[in-house]
Amino acid sequence: MTNPRILVLIPARMAATRLPGKPLLDVAGLPMIVHVLRRAEAAGIGRAAVATDTLEIAAAVTAHGGEAVMTRADHPSGSDRIYEALGQLDPEGRTEIVVNLQGDFPTIAPDNIRDVLTPLADPAVDIATLAAEIHTEEEALNPNVVKAVGSPIGPKRLRALYFTRATAPYGDGPRYHHIGLYAYRRAALERFVRLPPSPLERQEKLEQLRALEAGMRIDVTIVDTVPRGVDTPADLENARRALAKS
Numbered sequence: 001m002t003n004p005r006i007l008v009l010i011p012a013r014m015a016a017t018r019l020p021g022k023p024l025l026d027v028a029g030l031p032m033i034v035h036v037l038r039r040a041e042a043a044g045i046g047r048a049a050v051a052t053d054t055l056e057i058a059a060a061v062t063a064h065g066g067e068a069v070m071t072r073a074d075h076p077s078g079s080d081r082i083y084e085a086l087g088q089l090d091p092e093g094r095t096e097i098v099v100n101l102q103g104d105f106p107t108i109a110p111d112n113i114r115d116v117l118t119p120l121a122d123p124a125v126d127i128a129t130l131a132a133e134i135h136t137e138e139e140a141l142n143p144n145v146v147k148a149v150g151s152p153i154g155p156k157r158l159r160a161l162y163f164t165r166a167t168a169p170y171g172d173g174p175r176y177h178h179i180g181l182y183a184y185r186r187a188a189l190e191r192f193v194r195l196p197p198s199p200l201e202r203q204e205k206l207e208q209l210r211a212l213e214a215g216m217r218i219d220v221t222i223v224d225t226v227p228r229g230v231d232t233p234a235d236l237e238n239a240r241r242a243l244a245k246s
Contacts, residue, residue, distance in 0.1 A: 006046030011078035012103035028243035035106035043113035051085035108227035119219035126188035131176035
């Protein structure tokens with residue numbers, strides 16, 4: 001049985017420069033966004049819905065038995081979109097934890113969606129996220145791979161100190177590839193979306209730095225693999241091959 005305290009929201013919009021109409025692209029016979037929703041449902045942690053500003057996306061989701069909520073088109077980020085959707089789906093305030101799952105993770109493991117909740121067992125944690133250890137120099141040097149820098153506070157757990165596109169931290173030791181999946185306490189999400197963009201957020205182009213600069217606590221669960229997002233035609237073909245085998 002899913003937990004009524006937890007809501008999984010998948011923000012989705014059509015605007016994508018490299019893959020126009022990305023949420024509705026066919027992957028192994030289903031729109032990509034439907035695969036992501038089914039992964040969220042398979043995680044079994046709470047109610048799952050797609051938050052979108054596009055009628056075609058909502059129609060595709062509902063045609064495959066999923067739940068969709070329409071949001072404004074002018075949101076600057078997925079976080080703002082899911083906050084509006086939260087207010088529509090749960091105006092009574094029963095939801096305590098909101099999971100923000102990217103709509104271009106069609107191969108994400110349901111276990112990883114569950115893993116993001118673990119740090120929130122500590123009441124001092126405002127936001128939880130995921131990372132996986134980097135094993136290649138190419139990945140370590142790639143500015144498109146965001147690195148999570150933090151202090152180990154237990155097995156498979158970091159307290160985040162910084163996120164960066166640079167190769168960090170310096171020297172010998174593990175580096176971690178940040179995975180853009182978040183679980184917010186409801187109050188933390190509300191505070192976050194009301195904060196203005198921060199200086200480091202603007203410089204690194206990483207939204208999560210806004211929370212750290214405001215003194216919010218982000219903890220990280222270390223998982224074994226990075227779910228591959230779909231950003232390019234090559235990524236799309238890889239996802240199609242992976243899901244055709246499943």
